[in-house]
Structures are given as structure tokens and as C-alpha cells.
Amino acid sequence: MDPLIEQLNDDIEKMWAMAKESGLDPYPIHFEMVPASIMYEFGAYGLPGRYSHWTHGKAFYRMKTQYDYGLSKIYEMVINADPAYAFLLENNSLTQNRMVVAHVLGHVDFFKHNAYYRFTNRQMVESASLNAERIREYEFTHGTRKVEEFLDAVLSIAEHVDPHLSFRYLTDAEKRTERDRPSKPVESAYDDIWNLRGVTDTPEPAPPSREGGHANLSRLKDRSKVDERDERTRFPDEPEKDLLRFILDYARGLEDWQRDIIGIVRLEMLYFVPQMQTKIMNEGWASFWHQRIMREFEMSSDEFTEYATVNAGVVAPSRYHVNPYYLGVKMYEAIEKRWDNPSAEDQARLGMVAGQGRAKLFEVRELDNDVSFLRNYLTKELIEELDLYLYAKEGNEWVIVEKNWEKVRDGIVTSMTNFGVPYITVEDGDYRRNHELYLLHRNEGQELDLTYAEKTIQYLYQLWGRPVHLETLVGDERVLISYDGSRTTRSAIGTHKARV
Amino acid sequence: MTDYKSYLEPGTPSISQHDWSLHRKGPIDQQRHKEKIKESLKKNLGQIVSNENIILSDGKKVIKVPIRSLDEYRFRFDPNSGEHSGQGEGDSKVGDVLGPAGNPKGKGAGKGPGEAGDQQGFDYFEAEVSVDELAALLFEDLGLPYLEEKKQSEVESETVEFVDVRRTGIMPNLDKRRTIRENIKRNAARGNPHFGDLHEQDLRFKTWDQRVRYQSNAVVIAMMDVSGSMGEFEKYIARSFYFWMVRFLRTKYNNVQVVFISHHTEAREVTEDEFFHKGESGGTQVSSAYELALKIIQERFNPDDWNIYPFHFSDGDNLPWDNDLCVQYVHKLLALSNIFGYGEIREGYRGSSSTLMSAFGKLTEPKFLTVTITDKREVYPALKKFFDPMLGNPDNLSNITPTSLSPLPTAGEG
Known part of the structure; x- marks a missing residue:
């Protein structure tokens, strides 16, 4: 047995136990050691075995080149599925891979419990492979170029789906019934709102x-x-946000294989949307837990130094972007602290009781998405501590234009709305x-x-x-x-x- | 392929490592992406050909070419408008400058979709192509027109090529390296890898085939006006045309000679290096170049043996009394040549042609070709016009009508 794999196997079991003890509850996870080219391929495609398209080739080429020149590096790739799949880079050191394992535990717990993931297809790897096979068949029957050109068109509006349809999908007829139903007189404490x-x-x-x-x-x-x-x-009947579904249902002159491709792109997008809606929360959660687990994990001081260096890189702030890993971690830490030791005001006004930090964390990870997370928990103190700002183009330069904490918070929230699309x-x-x-x-x-x-x-x-x-x-x-x-x-x- | 732990126990993690070396999906799609870059390059050759980076980059083999058509279009926010969020180091304040915005050229917003360099946006795709790759694309459709089989042109050059290795042969053809290697191998098989104890079975001999190559002789006479009236733009255009021409000839033909002539009021045969790099000044007397070209042809290139292609680039500002002489020389040259190409470069030209071009208007021979270049993008069409292999091809006689020669709108066909 490869000694490195054997060691990692033991470490994974230890970390798994530590995670469980802390209250994390991930799906079973299968880790796979892969060479860099495979890691970057999966990263570029989003899923292993996904359909072929030149845009995937373009992404692959970019990521791989950046890796080859040492510009950037993917440490981990994890798939929301049950059981979950995670990929580790062969050339990474033991310490780096340990950190990745701890990080992945957080992600998979998040996939399993966050409300926005409730309707995601947990057999997506298999579905994506089947989709790829069908598209391959269409290429065979109708010509590679024809399928490619059609995919080019569909992918241009791929983000325009409506994830809320998954929660409640009505046919047009049902909507009409719903609309014409006489509204019941409402009697509640909120009548004045109506x-x-x-x-x-x-x-x-x-x-x-x-x-x-x-x-x-x-x-x-x-x-x-x-x-x-x-x-x-x-x-x-009503403005339709789901362009793909609208075209699928009502465009004239599409052939069956074309409708099928629209359906494939739409369902795969719906699978990814929750990850786009919870980037900060999800990365923050995973980073929060890898920090906790690594801190308690037994390792030599050299190993710990190496870990600390890598960790510092991952959560490094950036002038032009808000680093989701960093912001997320900071927010979770602030939430835990505030609910563990509520201020007198919080106690008086919100009835908060000390020692609820951990419970609050798990509640947040279950109920929020990035928009509500930021709106509810990005406080004045955090914005000042993290030195967040808004910037805009003035003449030929990017210039900081806003430091007021509420405006900064709202600016960030706005940029997250509809996952930035x-x-x-x-x-x-x-x-x-x-x-x-x-x-x-x-x-x-x-x-x-x-x-x-x-x-x-x-x-x-x-x-x-x-x-x-x-x-x-x-x-x-x-x-x-x-x-x-x-x-x-x-x-x-x-x-x-x-x-x- | 080793699975260290299976899924048999539910709810537990596992790890494994497989052999992925045959997995090729990413590289295959990457290949398709490369093809698309190539297609896109081909569509934009006109612009790329006259790119300063290429012409001026001696030795620098890889160039970067911006490609817009590989953008993945979608509904997106204008990256230059609106507010974005970022993070400082603790002391940021309103008014702090983070850095320059967008590309430095982007002063105004991009007007038409055609203008590549002036678009807003952070990311346009930059393809890296070598000059050789670009040349291969460019020259795909180019060829020498009216190429004839000359009396003695099919010079049979016999060459000897060693194509095989055998165990028997004559000693002068002994392949010493392979022989030594065989010897060492045999010794190694016995446990002592060294050279020595040579045996007959170690010997290897080269054998050869005789190959006959047929070559069509061709000479291109590249004439360029280097007088004072030729400005930066004019010289640049002439040089980029000849840059690609020389490259094209050397890529596609084995035995094409190029004679370089620079002229102002006097003409001089110059080396390739002088031709491309030396500037001169003075008045213009085009006939001097044609006269020299005639002399060179008569002395060195018998039209019975050679396909002859004179080309001349000038701004057309010729001494007025010289024009008639030029026409006479062109007649003489045409009698000896396959085609004669005259290119006139007039920056921002909208009005009438030069007196020289007007004088050439009297020439009606189909083998006399002219172009007027007013913009960098017209270099490639000029190349395509002068090196159209369909010209003179008996199956494509209709192609000789000037209107169908090339899509060049400003070609001055008289």
C-alpha cells in the first residue's frame, strides 16, 4: 500500500471522528487521489464526465496553464452527491491534503444540510454522464458542429433559470386556478401589511x-x-424568469434533440445554482471547520507551520474582490462569539442567552444563503475590522467610493443578488x-x-x-x-x- | 488500481487512487478550442498580417493575438460601470486609487462591434501563435500564378537519401554508430556491456535510394521605393508585404530566388537585410528600378529557364516625365515575366490615383496587376491578389477578369 495513502486513510478516519464530534454530519465521502491534469479537468467541467464543449476545453486550458506556471492552484474539488466525491492532488504534501480533507468535511456537511440544496440531484455525477452520452449521440446523429452551435446558443442563457420553481412548480393551468381563486379574508397579526x-x-x-x-x-x-x-x-401569464424553461416549452421549430439539450443544460444549471447562491457561506463554513479541525489535529511543528502558510494563502484578502473564504470564516467566528457572549443590549433586546454560539452556527448554515447571510450578519464591526469598501471606475482608475458600512453591506448584497447575474x-x-x-x-x-x-x-x-x-x-x-x-x-x- | 476501502460500510469515508493516464477528455475539448482559435485567426488574417508585433519582431517567434469571437457571450453587467466590493489592509479611505482601470487604450466606450482593441471589458482572449503557424494559415491559399514549365526548368537534381539499415553491404557504407550500439547490446546481453570483441553480426550498413526532384525555377524581383516621399506608413506597408512574400516563397517553394532592388532616383540591388532595414531619401525615378530589373533578367535569368515575377511598391510620386518611360519598361518586363505586380501605397487615400497609376491605366495585359493600399488591413488582400494560384490556370480562365481577383474594394484596376 502506498504509505502516503495509508497515512491519509488513517488521518481521514481521525478527522471524520473529530467532525462528527463537533456536530458536523456529512454524507459519506469518497476521496480520490488524482494527477493535476485530472483535477483541472474536473474543475473546468464542474463535474467529472460532463459533456464535451469547447468552453470546457478553454477553461481547462486556462486553469492548467495557470497551474503549470505556478500562478494558481486548486487544492480541492468536491462534488455535491450522496455519497460525496472529493479529489485530492497527487503532488500535494500530506499536510496540504490533510487540510483539504478537513475542508471537504465542512463542504459536504453544508451540501447535506443547507436548505437551498434540498432539491439538488444527489446522483448528479451519474446523471451528468448519462447527459454527456446523449449529447455524444446527438453529435453522432446530427453532426458535431451542429450540436456545438446549438450548445453555444443554449449556454449563452444558461444562468437564466428559476431555482424557486424547484420548490413549487405550477403548470400554467394551475397558475390560472391559483390566480382566479377568491382570496380568503386573512385574519392575523399582519393584516395591516395587506x-x-x-x-x-x-x-x-x-x-x-x-x-x-x-x-x-x-x-x-x-x-x-x-x-x-x-x-x-x-x-x-406572469413574467417568466426561467428563460430556458420558457424556450423549452414554447419555442416553435425545435427538434426533440434540441429540447433535450436545453433540458440538460437547465437541470445541470439548477444543480449548480445553490452553490452559486452560497459561495461565501459554503467556503466560509468549510474554512471555518478546516481551521478548527487542523488546530486540534496532531502534527509536528514543521507540519503546522506549513499548514499555517497554506491557510494564510487561502484566506488572504484581495483589493479587487471580497475573498469568500476569508469573509465567510470571519462572519461565522463573529456569529459564534456574539451568541456565546451576547452583549447586554443583545440580551435585553433580543433575549439572547449566553453559550448559544455553536447552536446558532448550525442554524445559520441550515437556513441562510449568501444574500440573507450578509444582510443579517455582516455587521458594522466586521466591515470596519475587515476594511471592506466599494470601488468604482473614475476616469481611468479604480477608486474607493464608499466606506459607510451600511452602504458597503448593501453594495455587496446587491452584487450577490440573483447570484451576480x-x-x-x-x-x-x-x-x-x-x-x-x-x-x-x-x-x-x-x-x-x-x-x-x-x-x-x-x-x-x-x-x-x-x-x-x-x-x-x-x-x-x-x-x-x-x-x-x-x-x-x-x-x-x-x-x-x-x-x- | 487499488481500492483501499470500499463503500461496504455506509457512512464512512474512503480513499483510493487509480491510473488516470488514459483519460483524455479535457485535452480533446482543448483541441477543439484550439481549432476555434485557428478558425477565428483565419477570419481576422487581414488585421493580423499587418500587426506591428509580427513585422517588427525579429526573432520573437510567438506573438499574441487578441480574439474576440471566442468570448462566451451572455447577459452580463458592464464591467466598467457600477460599484464593486473589495478589501483593504485596514487603512483604506474614500478616494484611494486601487489601480488603472481596463485596458489603457479604452478611452471611449467601444463603438462598433468590429473594433477589437477598443472594447471595454476585462477579458478578451489572447491566443498565442507562432509566426510559423500563422504563416501556414496565411499561405494556404497562396501560390505563384502563371507558373509555367520551363524548357530546362525541370532541373533534375539527383539526391541520395539513406533510407534503410541492413546487415550486409559494402564497407564504405558502414553505419559505425549503429554497429557499435549492436556490439554493446550483444555484450550487454552476456552481462558485460562494453565495446569490443566485434563480430560480423554486429555490422550495420546504410543503404540508399536515388531520388529525383523536379524543380520549377522562379525568381521574384522585389522592388521598393525608398525615396523621401515614402513616409513611415508607406515604408511599413511595403515592408510587411515583402516580409510575408519572402516568407511565403520560402515556405512553399524550394528554389525561388529573390532579388531585392531599392530605388529613389537611382536603383540599386541590395541584400535582404538592407532591403528591410535601410531607409534612404531623395527624389523618385521609378524607371531606374525597372531598368535595373531588366538588366538583371537579361544577365542572370533567361526567361526560357525561369518563371519571373517582378513586384514594385511605391507611393506613386514619380517624376512626371519619367512615367512614359516606366510604361515602356513595364511592357518589356511583361514580355519576359509571368506577371508584373505594382502596388501603390497611399495613406488615407480617397481621391484620384497618382500620375504613375494613371499612366499604368493604359496597360491592359491581364498579367499586369495593380493594387492600391490605403490601410494596413489591405496587405493580406494584396498578397492574395498577387499570389493567386488560380491565375493563369487554364481551368480557371474566368478568374482572370480583374473584378473577381480579390475582394479588395480600392484596387485600382484602371
Whole structure:
């Protein structure tokens, strides 16, 4: 038996016991020692055995080159599955791999218990392999180039899925029933909220979900052309965030294999979305626990020095980004401290009792995602201690523009919203009664890259088969970008009045 | 392949190590990515060919070429707008400068999608290609036009190639190295690897085949105006054309000679190095170059034996009284040559052509080709026009009509 593997095998068992004792409850984990090329391949593809596409080759080439030149290094790769898979780098030292093992234990516990992962496919490795096989077959039947071009188009909107559909998915018919159901008179302590929005005062049969859930949006819609049309023929019923599903369901002229590919890309994306929604929480949790476990793990002082060096590298802060490992660890540590030793004010105001740190940690890891985590627990003290700031482009330089802790916190939260991807919805699938696609970018203060958007709607045209339009804001101008199969146009369609 | 622990016990971790050496998925997709880079390079050859990095980089073999079409387009935020978050070292304050933004050229926002260098955004893909790779792409469609079989041109050059090794042969062909190696191997098999105790079975002999190579003789006469009126741009264009031309000829043909002639009011045959690096000044008398070219052809390159290709690049600012003489010389040269290519370089040119070009307008021979280059991007089309192997190919006579020669919009065909 390879002595290094044997040693690691023993260490894994020890760490497993330590983790269990601390309250971590991961899925069973299978560790695999792999050479760097394999590690980078899995890193580039996101999953072992995933379908072939040149973008994966591009990512692989980039990561591998960076590794070869010593610029960056993946230490660990872990797959959310039951049992979970984790990959260790052959050339890493024993100490580095020990740290990775401890880190992975945290990740897998997080995968298993965080609420946002509840609907993820825990057999994803197998599913991805089957998907890859089907796509391979389509390449064989329809031609590699044809499949590649179609994938290019689908991948351009891959992030535009709606993870919340996994929680509650209604067919259009069900939605209609839901909408037309007479609303029960609500009697609770929160009745005044309904009155605030004027819902109970409004007798007309407007779809409640639009009035309620998308209050902002409905106001946006008031001034859009969409409303000039007949209510009854509105399609889709409600603005649809899941572009992939909408195209899958309603695009004309797609062949079965093309619909299947859309479905594959969509389901694989839905598998990854929770990881995108909990980057800080997940990395923070894993780093928090690798630090705890390594601190108590028996090792020589040389080994500990080596560990400390690697650890310092992983959690190093960066001027241009917030390091999710670092920020996450710091936040968990602050939470534990605050709930272990609540201040007089916390005790009085929130009824906090001392010694609840550990329990609070596990509650947070179960219930929050990055947005709520930051909003709830990124405190003034932390922002000041970590010296976080917002920066923007001024002239030809990046300049710090904000240090006010609430604004910094909100700025970070905003950048995490919709996992950092522009929020785009289908407003009308039958625009101009001509089966044209009308999309709306819900501008949250950051403008779209218009060059990219123009190219992307060309891809959408390829999928939808009819002209595609995208409304967005440039400054205060509402701009409509359209592509009709041969020409891209941009037209101003009015000014955006401040949202009242 | 060793599994140290299986999944038999649920709820416990395990570790294993396999042989992954046959796993090739990543490299295969990487290959496809490389192909796409190549396709994209081919589409942008016009711009890449006239890239200063290439022409001016003697010896530097690898160049970086920005490729936009490999971007993975998606809906994304404008990376230059909005606020981003970062982390200081404890003493940051509003107004601190973190660093320069974007690429230094990006003064204004990118206007059209065609303008590569001026786009906003952090990441455009930079492909690394060697000049040789680029050359292979460039020269794929190029060839010498009107190439004829000359009377004595198919010079049979007999060459001897050693192609095999045998155990018998004549002593002068003994392959000493292999013989020694066989001897050592035999001794090693007996447990004592050394050289000595040579045996007949150790001997190895080279055997050869006779190969006959047929070569078409061709000479290119590269003439360039180096007078004072040739500005930076004009010289640069002429040199980049000839840079690629020389490279192309040497890549594709075994026996192409190139004669370099620089001229102002006088013409001089120069070395390749002088041709590419030496600047001169003075007035312009184009006929001097043509006269010298004629003389060189008459002395050294009998048209019965040689395919002859004179090319001339100038800004067209010729002494007016010299133009008629030029036309006469071109007639004479055309009688001896396969084609004659004249390239006129006029930066930002929008108006009428030069007097020289007008004078050439009288020439109607299909073998007389002209281009006007007003922009760096037109170097590649010029190459394609002058080195179109379909020209003079009897199966493609229709191709000789000037309009179908190349997509060059500003070609001055008179």
C-alpha cells in the first residue's frame, strides 16, 4: 500500500471522528487521489464526465496553464452527491491534503444540510454522464458542429433559470386556478401589511401574485407597451424568469434533440445554482471547520507551520474582490462569539442567552444563503475590522467610493443578488402578436454590457426562431435592443421615471 | 488500481487512487478550442498580417493575438460601470486609487462591434501563435500564378537519401554508430556491456535510394521605393508585404530566388537585410528600378529557364516625365515575366490615383496587376491578389477578369 495513502486513510478516519464530534454530519465521502491534469479537468467541467464543449476545453486550458506556471492552484474539488466525491492532488504534501480533507468535511456537511440544496440531484455525477452520452449521440446523429452551435446558443442563457420553481412548480393551468381563486379574508397579526399594499381594497381581479410578489415590476410594467394589450391574451401569464424553461416549452421549430439539450443544460444549471447562491457561506463554513479541525489535529511543528502558510494563502484578502473564504470564516467566528457572549443590549433586546454560539452556527448554515447571510450578519464591526469598501471606475482608475458600512453591506448584497447575474424575464412571448420574444432586464442599478447583450439576443433568436427584443436601462433611457435575424437595432423608447 | 476501502460500510469515508493516464477528455475539448482559435485567426488574417508585433519582431517567434469571437457571450453587467466590493489592509479611505482601470487604450466606450482593441471589458482572449503557424494559415491559399514549365526548368537534381539499415553491404557504407550500439547490446546481453570483441553480426550498413526532384525555377524581383516621399506608413506597408512574400516563397517553394532592388532616383540591388532595414531619401525615378530589373533578367535569368515575377511598391510620386518611360519598361518586363505586380501605397487615400497609376491605366495585359493600399488591413488582400494560384490556370480562365481577383474594394484596376 502506498504509505502516503495509508497515512491519509488513517488521518481521514481521525478527522471524520473529530467532525462528527463537533456536530458536523456529512454524507459519506469518497476521496480520490488524482494527477493535476485530472483535477483541472474536473474543475473546468464542474463535474467529472460532463459533456464535451469547447468552453470546457478553454477553461481547462486556462486553469492548467495557470497551474503549470505556478500562478494558481486548486487544492480541492468536491462534488455535491450522496455519497460525496472529493479529489485530492497527487503532488500535494500530506499536510496540504490533510487540510483539504478537513475542508471537504465542512463542504459536504453544508451540501447535506443547507436548505437551498434540498432539491439538488444527489446522483448528479451519474446523471451528468448519462447527459454527456446523449449529447455524444446527438453529435453522432446530427453532426458535431451542429450540436456545438446549438450548445453555444443554449449556454449563452444558461444562468437564466428559476431555482424557486424547484420548490413549487405550477403548470400554467394551475397558475390560472391559483390566480382566479377568491382570496380568503386573512385574519392575523399582519393584516395591516395587506392594507398597506392596498390589496384588500382593490376589488378588480388582478393577478395577486403580480400585485404582491412583483410590486416593483408591476409598476415598471404600467408604463410598458405590454399593458396596452388585452389582459386575457397575456402570454406568459406572469413574467417568466426561467428563460430556458420558457424556450423549452414554447419555442416553435425545435427538434426533440434540441429540447433535450436545453433540458440538460437547465437541470445541470439548477444543480449548480445553490452553490452559486452560497459561495461565501459554503467556503466560509468549510474554512471555518478546516481551521478548527487542523488546530486540534496532531502534527509536528514543521507540519503546522506549513499548514499555517497554506491557510494564510487561502484566506488572504484581495483589493479587487471580497475573498469568500476569508469573509465567510470571519462572519461565522463573529456569529459564534456574539451568541456565546451576547452583549447586554443583545440580551435585553433580543433575549439572547449566553453559550448559544455553536447552536446558532448550525442554524445559520441550515437556513441562510449568501444574500440573507450578509444582510443579517455582516455587521458594522466586521466591515470596519475587515476594511471592506466599494470601488468604482473614475476616469481611468479604480477608486474607493464608499466606506459607510451600511452602504458597503448593501453594495455587496446587491452584487450577490440573483447570484451576480442580470435579472431578466420574459414579458411577452407573443409580442406584436407575432410570436416575437420581449425580454425585460430588471435594472437594479447596474447597466448591462450592451455589446454582450446584442450578441446574446442573436443566440436567443437562434433558439426562439423569431425576432427577439430586450428592454434595459442605459442611464435614464429605456433602450430596446432588437434582433430580427439579420439586423441588430437599438432604439430609445422613453425615459425611465424614478420608481415611485 | 487499488481500492483501499470500499463503500461496504455506509457512512464512512474512503480513499483510493487509480491510473488516470488514459483519460483524455479535457485535452480533446482543448483541441477543439484550439481549432476555434485557428478558425477565428483565419477570419481576422487581414488585421493580423499587418500587426506591428509580427513585422517588427525579429526573432520573437510567438506573438499574441487578441480574439474576440471566442468570448462566451451572455447577459452580463458592464464591467466598467457600477460599484464593486473589495478589501483593504485596514487603512483604506474614500478616494484611494486601487489601480488603472481596463485596458489603457479604452478611452471611449467601444463603438462598433468590429473594433477589437477598443472594447471595454476585462477579458478578451489572447491566443498565442507562432509566426510559423500563422504563416501556414496565411499561405494556404497562396501560390505563384502563371507558373509555367520551363524548357530546362525541370532541373533534375539527383539526391541520395539513406533510407534503410541492413546487415550486409559494402564497407564504405558502414553505419559505425549503429554497429557499435549492436556490439554493446550483444555484450550487454552476456552481462558485460562494453565495446569490443566485434563480430560480423554486429555490422550495420546504410543503404540508399536515388531520388529525383523536379524543380520549377522562379525568381521574384522585389522592388521598393525608398525615396523621401515614402513616409513611415508607406515604408511599413511595403515592408510587411515583402516580409510575408519572402516568407511565403520560402515556405512553399524550394528554389525561388529573390532579388531585392531599392530605388529613389537611382536603383540599386541590395541584400535582404538592407532591403528591410535601410531607409534612404531623395527624389523618385521609378524607371531606374525597372531598368535595373531588366538588366538583371537579361544577365542572370533567361526567361526560357525561369518563371519571373517582378513586384514594385511605391507611393506613386514619380517624376512626371519619367512615367512614359516606366510604361515602356513595364511592357518589356511583361514580355519576359509571368506577371508584373505594382502596388501603390497611399495613406488615407480617397481621391484620384497618382500620375504613375494613371499612366499604368493604359496597360491592359491581364498579367499586369495593380493594387492600391490605403490601410494596413489591405496587405493580406494584396498578397492574395498577387499570389493567386488560380491565375493563369487554364481551368480557371474566368478568374482572370480583374473584378473577381480579390475582394479588395480600392484596387485600382484602371
